[in-house]
Amino acid sequence: MISPSTIPITKVVIEPDQEAAVLRVLRSGNLAQGPVVAQLEQAFAQLCGVRHAVAVSNGTVALVAALSALDLHPGDEVITTPFSFAATLNAVLSAGATVRFADIRDDFTLDPDAVSALVNERTKVLLPVHLYGLPADLPALESIASRAGLALVEDAAQAHGAQVASRVVGSWGIGCFSFYATKNLQCGEGGLVTTSDDRLAARLRLLRNQGMRERYQYELPGHNWRLTDLQAAIAVPQVDRLDQTIAARAANAARLTEGLAGLPGLLTPTVPAGRTHVWHQYTIRVTEGAPVTRDELVKHLEHARIGFGLYYPSLMHDYPCYVDHPQVVADPTPAATAATAQVLSLPVNQFLSAGDLDRIIATVREIFGD
Ligand SMILES: *Cc1c(COP(=O)(O)O)cnc(C)c1O
Numbered sequence: 068m069i070s071p072s073t074i075p076i077t078k079v080v081i082e083p084d085q086e087a088a089v090l091r092v093l094r095s096g097n098l099a100q101g102p103v104v105a106q107l108e109q110a111f112a113q114l115c116g117v118r119h120a121v122a123v124s125n126g127t128v129a130l131v132a133a134l135s136a137l138d139l140h141p142g143d144e145v146i147t148t149p150f151s152f153a154a155t156l157n158a159v160l161s162a163g164a165t166v167r168f169a170d171i172r173d174d175f176t177l178d179p180d181a182v183s184a185l186v187n188e189r190t191k192v193l194l195p196v197h198l199y200g201l202p203a204d205l206p207a208l209e210s211i212a213s214r215a216g217l218a219l220v221e222d223a224a225q226a227h228g229a230q231v232a233s234r235v236v237g238s239w240g241i242g243c244f245s246f247y248a249t250k251n252l253q254c255g256e257g258g259l260v261t262t263s264d265d266r267l268a269a270r271l272r273l274l275r276n277q278g279m280r281e282r283y284q285y286e287l288p289g290h291n292w293r294l295t296d297l298q299a300a301i302a303v304p305q306v307d308r309l310d311q312t313i314a315a316r317a318a319n320a321a322r323l324t325e326g327l328a329g330l331p332g333l334l335t336p337t338v339p340a341g342r343t344h345v346w347h348q349y350t351i352r353v354t355e356g357a358p359v360t361r362d363e364l365v366k367h368l369e370h371a372r373i374g375f376g377l378y379y380p381s382l383m384h385d386y387p388c389y390v391d392h393p394q395v396v397a398d399p400t401p402a403a404t405a406a407t408a409q410v411l412s413l414p415v416n417q418f419l420s421a422g423d424l425d426r427i428i429a430t431v432r433e434i435f436g437d
Pocket residue numbers: 125126127128151152154155196222224225245246247256257258
């Protein structure tokens with residue numbers, strides 16, 4: 068018997084319109100930041116319902132730029148989740164602030180009550196992460212931020228187009244997006260910051276371009292954080308079809324949830340009322356009541372050639388390089404710690420076939436002894 072091919076957790080397909088757009092840029096001779104970056108910014112601002120979108124070189128830089136534009140000082144505190152990719156934490160450290168960690172809820176996003184408990188006179192920013200494509204509880208976080216006079220910066224690297232109360236992420240606070248190769252909208256490397264604040268947008272544009280508005284007129288010490296037209300050409304057509312991408316991923320998620328129902332100890336992801344999930348990841352939890360552990364399930368999936376991901380196997384501040392870091396406060400977060408041992412993401416990308424989904428479901432059901 069021929070062994071089945073691997074079902075990948077992520078897949079990149081470049082469509083003919085993207086190839087044509089890249090070729091146009093190549094032939095224009097303008098490979099750096101130019102009109103196609105401007106086109107991407109306009110399309111993305113419209114998607115988010117904001118006045119400004121500022122494209123930058125990657126998602127980490129988007130976070131660093133947003134935090135830098137807020138002019139944080141040593142000792143200022145940023146409250147975020149410990150259950151995220153290291154970029155969230157690294158960006159806070161780059162911006163010179165101290166990071167505090169609040170615990171998460173069952174939906175894997177920041178618990179607003181835990182955030183409230185950490186707010187003090189040094190707190191300057193709330194930094195929720197819309198993990199796996201599900202927005203955090205933005206109405207609650209926005210109200211905490213406005214009561215305490217804090218900035219709200221959204222790590223929306225995984226959540227392009229997701230909504231809460233019919234408002235798109237990136238319009239609640241300062242939105243930070245990534246276009247890294249594995250994200251729902253990708254151009255290899257890329258990022259973008261959204262805001263409706265004119266002054267903040269102007270500052271972000273200065274920071275991106277060595278502090279220059281006019282050539283050699285330096286207004287502040289800046290950086291080279293620019294995106295290129297070549298990258299923007301790959302991204303723009305994906306903004307135009309983001310609705311279809313999200314719908315396809317949501318349909319796959321619904322099929323998985325239906326197919327995996329009723330297995331003991333296996334929790335499928337849920338979407339709190341009022342929020343839309345864009346299914347960057349489809350993440351199940353393998354709890355104590357299951358006949359296999361999460362790590363045993365991993366072994367079986369490897370054998371069955373079904374792609375999976377562990378996002379994330381440890382909390383950020385548990386890595387030795389952060390343990391004694393002077394800008395990291397290791398606040399206890401038991402719910403997040405429990406999640407690291409239970410989560411497992413299954414393929415949900417828009418390129419899966421009905422047969423792929425059936426195979427994923429049948430394999431998991433079999434592993435659970437069903
Ligand atoms: C991908 C990601 C980032 C960083 O984006 P890059 O473009 O890879 O720099 C930040 N935060 C989260 C949650 C991410 O998933």
